[in-house]
Amino acid sequence: MIVSVASGKGGTGKTSVAVNMAVSIENVQLLDCDVEEPNTHLLLHPKIDCEEPVYTLIPSVDEKLCDYCGKCADFCQYNAIFVGSEKILLFPELCHSCGGCALVCPNKAITEEKHRIGTLKSGVVGDLEVVYGELEIGEPMAVPIIKEVKKHIKKGKNVILDSPPGTSCPVIETVNGSDFCILVTEPTPFGMHDLKIAVQVLENMEIPFGVVVNRADIGDKKVYEYCRKKDIPILLEIPFKRKIAELYSRGVPFSLEMPEWKEKFQKLFNEVRRLAGK
Amino acid sequence: MKQLTILSGKGGTGKTTITASFAVLAKDAVVADCDVDAPDLHMLLHPDVVKTQEFKGSKLAIIDKTKCVECGLCREKCRFDAITEDFKVDPFSCEGCGVCAVVCPVNAVTLRDRISGHAYTSKTEYGFMSHAMLTPSEANSGKLVTLVRQNAKILAEKENSDLIIIDGPPGIGCPVIASVTGVDAGLVVTEPTMSGIHDLERALQLLTHFNVSSFVCINMCDINMDNTEKIESFCKERSIEVVGKIPFNPVVTEAMVNGKPVVEYALESDVAEEIKNMWKRLLSALKL
Numbered sequence: 001m002i003v004s005v006a007s008g009k010g011g012t013g014k015t016s017v018a019v020n021m022a023v024s025i026e027n028v029q030l031l032d033c034d035v036e037e038p039n040t041h042l043l044l045h046p047k048i049d050c051e052e053p054v055y056t057l058i059p060s061v062d063e064k065l066c067d068y069c070g071k072c073a074d075f076c077q078y079n080a081i082f083v084g085s086e087k088i089l090l091f092p093e094l095c096h097s098c099g100g101c102a103l104v105c106p107n108k109a110i111t112e113e114k115h116r117i118g119t120l121k122s123g124v125v126g127d128l129e130v131v132y133g134e135l136e137i138g139e140p141m142a143v144p145i146i147k148e149v150k151k152h153i154k155k156g157k158n159v160i161l162d163s164p165p166g167t168s169c170p171v172i173e174t175v176n177g178s179d180f181c182i183l184v185t186e187p188t189p190f191g192m193h194d195l196k197i198a199v200q201v202l203e204n205m206e207i208p209f210g211v212v213v214n215r216a217d218i219g220d221k222k223v224y225e226y227c228r229k230k231d232i233p234i235l236l237e238i239p240f241k242r243k244i245a246e247l248y249s250r251g252v253p254f255s256l257e258m259p260e261w262k263e264k265f266q267k268l269f270n271e272v273r274r275l276a277g278k
Numbered sequence: 279m280k281q282l283t284i285l286s287g288k289g290g291t292g293k294t295t296i297t298a299s300f301a302v303l304a305k306d307a308v309v310a311d312c313d314v315d316a317p318d319l320h321m322l323l324h325p326d327v328v329k330t331q332e333f334k335g336s337k338l339a340i341i342d343k344t345k346c347v348e349c350g351l352c353r354e355k356c357r358f359d360a361i362t363e364d365f366k367v368d369p370f371s372c373e374g375c376g377v378c379a380v381v382c383p384v385n386a387v388t389l390r391d392r393i394s395g396h397a398y399t400s401k402t403e404y405g406f407m408s409h410a411m412l413t414p415s416e417a418n419s420g421k422l423v424t425l426v427r428q429n430a431k432i433l434a435e436k437e438n439s440d441l442i443i444i445d446g447p448p449g450i451g452c453p454v455i456a457s458v459t460g461v462d463a464g465l466v467v468t469e470p471t472m473s474g475i476h477d478l479e480r481a482l483q484l485l486t487h488f489n490v491s492s493f494v495c496i497n498m499c500d501i502n503m504d505n506t507e508k509i510e511s512f513c514k515e516r517s518i519e520v521v522g523k524i525p526f527n528p529v530v531t532e533a534m535v536n537g538k539p540v541v542e543y544a545l546e547s548d549v550a551e552e553i554k555n556m557w558k559r560l561l562s563a564l565k566l
Contacts, residue, residue: 008316010289010448015473036449037287037480039473077337077375093455098357098375137480138487140420140452165289165448166315169417172370188534190294194316200414205370218531249502251472 001278002159003269004033004178004207008194010165012184013214013238016248018162019043020255022128024265029157032132033174034164035118035145042251046123046130054133054145055114058092059101065109072101072110093140118145122152129157142170150174158269167197175202180276181209182235182268188219192226199232208276212268215240233275236268279434280564281442281461283312283490287477289448291467292497295530297445298322298539299553301404308439309402310430311409312423312457313447314395322539325400325407333410333425335394335418337374339367345386352378352387370415394418397425399433406433420452427456441566450484458490463564465493465521470505478509482518493563495522495556519563522556524549 005018015032019040022030032040059072059081070083080094081101092115102110117139122131131152133145142164150173153159163174175181181202185195195211202209211227216237227234238244247254255261284293284300294313301309301323311319339360341352346365353361356378360371367378379387394416400407408430410422430442446457458464464485468478478494485492494513499506506523513520525548533543541550 007289009318010286010316011291012289034449036451036454037473037477039288039476042472042476075376075380096373096375098373098377099355100375100377100380103355103377103380135451137450137483138455140455142449142451166419167414168315168412168419168453170449170451171315172415172417176370188531189321189537190318190534193318193321197316197414204415218528220535245501248473249469249471249505 001273001276002153002161002178003272004161004163004175004181005184006163006171006175006181006198007165007184008167008198009185009191012186012191014184015039015043015162017182017184017212018160019253020261021265021269022160023253024255024262025158025269027158029129029131029154029159030162031149031152031159032162033146033149034162035133035135035142035149036164038132038134040162041130041132043253044125044128044130046125048121048123050122052120053116054118054120054148056097056117056141056144057099057112058095058097058115059090059110060113061088061090062109062111063088065107067107069106071104071106075100075104097144117141120145120148143173146170146173167201171201175205175207178207179278180272181207182212182272183209184212184214185223186215186219187213187221187223191219192223195223196226199230210235210272210275212236212238214238235271236264279440279442280566281444282560282564283444283446283458283461283464284467285446285454285458285464285481286448286467287450287481288468288474291469291474293467294318294322294445295534295540296467296495296553297443299541300443300557302539302541303554303557304441304443306405306437306439307441307443308405308430308434308437309407310426310442310444311407312426312444312453314410314412314419314422314426314453315447317409317411319445320409321537322534323402323404323407324537325398325402325409327398327400329399331397332393333395333397333422334391335416335421336392337376337389338369338392339372339374339378340388340390341365341367342386342388345384347384349383351381351383355381373417392416395422397422397429399429405439406437408433420456423453423456450480454484458485459488461490463491463493465495465560467495467497468509469498470496470502470509475505475509492518493521493560494518495524496520497524498526499523500525521559522552524552
């Protein structure tokens with residue numbers, strides 16, 4: 001079963017929920033898909049036994065063959081190529097690696113070359129497998145690295161995907177193909193607003209989902225009214241406790257120090273399994 | 279005209295809370311909400327929309343079933359696995375590149391504009407605001423950020439405003455890059471947690487990469503004083519000024535629930551005091 005943990009708003013506790021659930025159940029693979037700011041390894045300290053570069057393909061132009069016809073620039077939807085009267089400029093950071101420019105070039109002047117955009121790391125802590133990606137500073141495109149992280153998904157494992165915040169491409173790439181998505185929110189106006197956007201995304205994608213309310217005793221009660229009206233299951237409530245916040249700040253999954261929570265995360269996982277029909 | 283971006287790396291550290299308070303303190307700055315995926319600033323500044331623009335960020339391939347001969351070339355050449363086995367386009371995977379249209383031997387594929395969101399120009403009690411909303415599950419937030427910043431610039435020029443305050447998205451990828459390129463300063467809001475520190479380092483590297491001067495604010499600094507000290511010495515080593523240390527105070531959430539910037543809602547609080555001091559330091563650093 002593949003369970004993604006997402007949120008809309010950042011900092012609601014996605015990583016906390018993903019990590020605490022991962023350490024509370026068996027046979028787990030935890031894949032950190034927040035490749036811009038991966039954090040799960042800071043709480044789990046896995047022993048990294050594999051590091052590999054992640055590349056995308058970008059065009060390379062042989063100016064001896066190029067006659068500056070401009071067909072590649074006309075084709076490119078991302079403005080990654082500019083063709084002047086006797087000059088061609090490439091903007092690799094805008095390239096989506098579709099390969100179209102090489103296809104449309106009548107003179108075969110364009111080939112593709114590898115461009116490093118990040119690193120993939122994997123390792124274990126106990127019998128928990130951890131995989132995460134790291135986007136290079138200054139590189140804009142997170143999606144190709146998320147795809148690489150997700151290639152590590154093993155059948156028969158309980159796979160947990162920690163999603164980046166937001167509702168655009170990196171989130172879509174992460175949650176796509178999940179059997180269930182846990183949306184983590186906090187009961188504040190910001191949490192509520194961004195939860196609604198995340199719900200629309202999951203409804204568009206037809207992925208079943210439920211909500212975990214973190215810092216459940218702050219803010220207001222509107223998220224509960226909303227979930228009741230929309231018939232969205234509230235899977236777990238985590239109160240705002242100084243001890244939980246402190247453990248997180250030191251990089252310790254709180255269910256390891258507060259064993260009553262281990263049971264709650266096991267229940268959460270079982271409930272997710274039931275709702276996903278697995 | 280100067281531009282200041284509030285960013286964080288890690289989400290939920292308090293970017294929007296701080297931006298909204300700056301909007302109150304600045305008087306007549308233009309404010310731009312560049313977190314177009316999950317914009318929240320409008321809930322504190324209550325803008326009245328003056329102008330709405332459609333945002334066409336990308337294209338979507340459409341296969342005409344009456345022409346399609348199911349040869350499979352489009353599926354083979356598509357790098358995004360966007361063409362299903364029954365020759366439909368999966369809109370969540372399609373990046374609108376147009377390769378399928380080029381390779382199709384019977385011209386069965388066309389590209390259609392995709393309305394990916396809306397950009398707004400608005401007026402608030404505190405000045406003008408440029409913001410947007412990406413349609414949920416659409417792509418290209420970076421391009422929409424660029425549009426929000428262009429709109430903010432037009433507003434600032436028209437209103438003779440000497441400062442644009444930009445509320446950035448979390449992360450360090452495309453929409454964040456679009457929010458920091460060409461600005462005069464970046465204020466990274468962090469929290470004294472292991473994740474906060476890790477993400478702060480990456481956000482600072484990003485600012486250096488794009489030659490933007492960096493400042494740091496430690497929010498909820500008393501949650502873990504050891505980590506706060508670590509951040510301070512880390513910044514000192516790199517000659518980065520820590521312009522603010524904001525204590526944890528439930529009044530911040532209360533202000534949010536009441537839809538008000540915290541400097542207005544709790545004028546006398548320690549949080550408001552610290553934000554005001556931080557603002558003064560930033561103004562002098564920006565020579566305003």
